[in-house]
Amino acid sequence: MYLVRVWAGARSSTICHTFDQLRAESYASVGRVAFPPTTTEIRGHIQRGAFLVHRAIHLLTTSDEHDAVLPLEHRWEEHFGTSLPSK
Incomplete structure (x- = not known):
């Protein structure tokens, strides 16, 4: 709201x-x-933004890959070896 x-x-x-x-x-x-935009589109923007913030914080605080968050689980898609935000 x-x-x-x-x-x-x-x-x-x-x-x-x-x-x-x-x-x-x-x-x-x-x-x-x-x-x-639609409610679904806004949810996607929020999830992608949260992923980017989480990833940036994670990269600044640690270099361990075992705690990695997968972008494909947060409204990103892989196209020809490149990660792109899903629509």
Whole structure:
């Protein structure tokens, strides 16, 4: 709900609790001009961000590979030997 309120803006009077609800409300009022992402897309962004922060902290504090977090378990995909964020 917090991120929905941040996306909608401080002056918004929305009562939406999810990005899917906000998306439907935005489509009805402004069309596709300012279309917010779906709830699933936001979850993916959060998971990728958390993975990157965890990985950076891990790299700064230790060099042990046995505690490694696998990026493919955190909304990343491997394409031709390169890790890319999934959509």
